Amino acid sequence: MNEPIVKLDEVTKTYPQGNQTIAAVAGLSLQIEPGEFTALCGPSGSGKTTTLNLIGALDVPTSGTIVVEGHDISHMSRAELATVRRDRIGFVFQAYNLIPVLTAYENAEFVLALKKVPADERRRRVIDMLDAVGLAGLEDRRPDELSGGQQQRVAIARAIVGKPAIVLADEPTANVDSENAEALLDIMQDLNETHGVTFLFSTHDERVMRRAKRIVHLRDGALDHEENRA
């Protein structure tokens, strides 16, 4: 059996609010195996985004441990967390979040440049990836010259081109129309099935949940129940 890519063990994340402490995540234990296409679901405030942030090394837990590809990231420094994000995590955000001064090509290339990938290899991988997400011919366009759906495709290419252990997608279809949402999900599903890319979604979107092989339902920061459709 494969080692899990992500392993959360009794993870808690609390925030001070006035004189009180609010638990966004409360004793959550969870494992994500390689090749999963999993959705985190739950009502607003259930801890979906906080969980994604913790797994993505954007935040550190108040207690408990988070292991990504065998590395405990619970107590790492800011620089070490940045290295984990660079080498092991891919992000797709609801608001695309492309770097506005870079072209579609450069946005995808940026991650590889951070990883010091040689220029020739960078070029080959970026061109292949933009082609895979259906953006061939649009490489030189800046984000403000692309539609929302096209921007999200660039974001997917950027998330995957660095060959991360897992792609964390926070409401990736929330800002696009139905047609584009389906197209984006087609791309991500294809990448999952043909290239084995592991996806973990935070979503309310029925279309995402329909395609997910596993759905993790959260409530009040803790695991409510799971559905396994594999």
Place this chain on the structure above:
Amino acid sequence: MLLRMAWRNLWRSKRRTLITLGSVAFGVWLAVTFIGVGENSYSGMLETGARLGAGHVTIQPAGYQDTPGLDHSLSDASTIRESLAKDPTVERAVARINGQAMFATARRSLGGALFAIDPRHEGAEDNVLLDAIVEGAVFEAPTAKQIVIGRGMAKKLGVGLKKRVVYTLVDEEGELVSDVARVVGIFETGVVEVDSGVALVPIDTARKLLSYGPEEATMVAVFLADHREAAEARDRFLGTYDGEGREILTWRQTQPELAGIIAMDRTMNYVFQILIGLLIGAGVFNTLLMSVLERRREFGVMMAIGTRPRELFELVVAESVLVGIAGLIVGAIATVPWYWFMRTKGIDISQVQGMQTSVNGVLVDPVMRLLLYPSSMVAILCGVLVLTVLAGLYPAWQAGRVPPVESLKV
């Protein structure tokens, strides 16, 4: 890639960046103008002072500086002069006898300074008084019984060209000695103290009057290509020309009042430069900090996809370096024509009310010009660049400290 991003980031707010570049360029212009005016003024005063007095470096009898008098002299001044004239670092060297004298005609008399010079070795380029002759000419031979006096002295004594003046000195024995000379030239520097209190006579005539030897003089004045090399030249001459009752002094030591005035003025200039620098720095700081604060979310995204805090710091520092370089280029484009005009033509400010014509008895050029030494240019370039980088450090540090999870909520 960071450099490319930094350059593009600068142009996200074109107007703000253009204003910042304009302020950096204005700072370059101001720095060039103020430093240039100062250096030109100091250089002019120094050169005039050197040509009026003791050169950039002076070899004179030990103790002459404290108790100047004709009883202090160098017996081998001509040999020293000839030796120094062969030194490749020395432009010119002249031997002079400087002393106090009484000047008299049948009706009037007045006290002043007498400079005895050798017309074979000393010309207008070494002596500001010869350069300022407005009537007649310098004496023809070092043995001539002739004298060149200032316009003010001529008026006070009531003499003109071809008239005779008696001058009286105190020789080495403390005896009064006098000679008669015919006025062959009248100079006018515009400095009242000089025009009414200084006269020139041939050196051999003075030697004979003072019973000096054929090589004797009170000083050897050395002129260098650049007055800033005076201290180095003095150090180089030590061991060769000092000793045997001689001392070697730079213009700072022979003209301490002038050196003091220049030092004070230069300090004021530096203070002004620092204030200008702070204003420019504040402008750059404001631009970069605004730019960083506006991009909090973007920095959060960059950190989320793996950018390390140090790389964000480098990105913003690169932006500040580019602001500095671009500002310098704009500044150079704006300043070079101005510098060329002010170096070659200048602005005549002689009509300005209250304009001083002299400082400490040294003539000041009434035409405002600029002079920048290469070292000053390098200092301005480096200063502006360092300033912009320093102004960018705090915003850069702020960028590197952005917590990604907080920034993504912005």
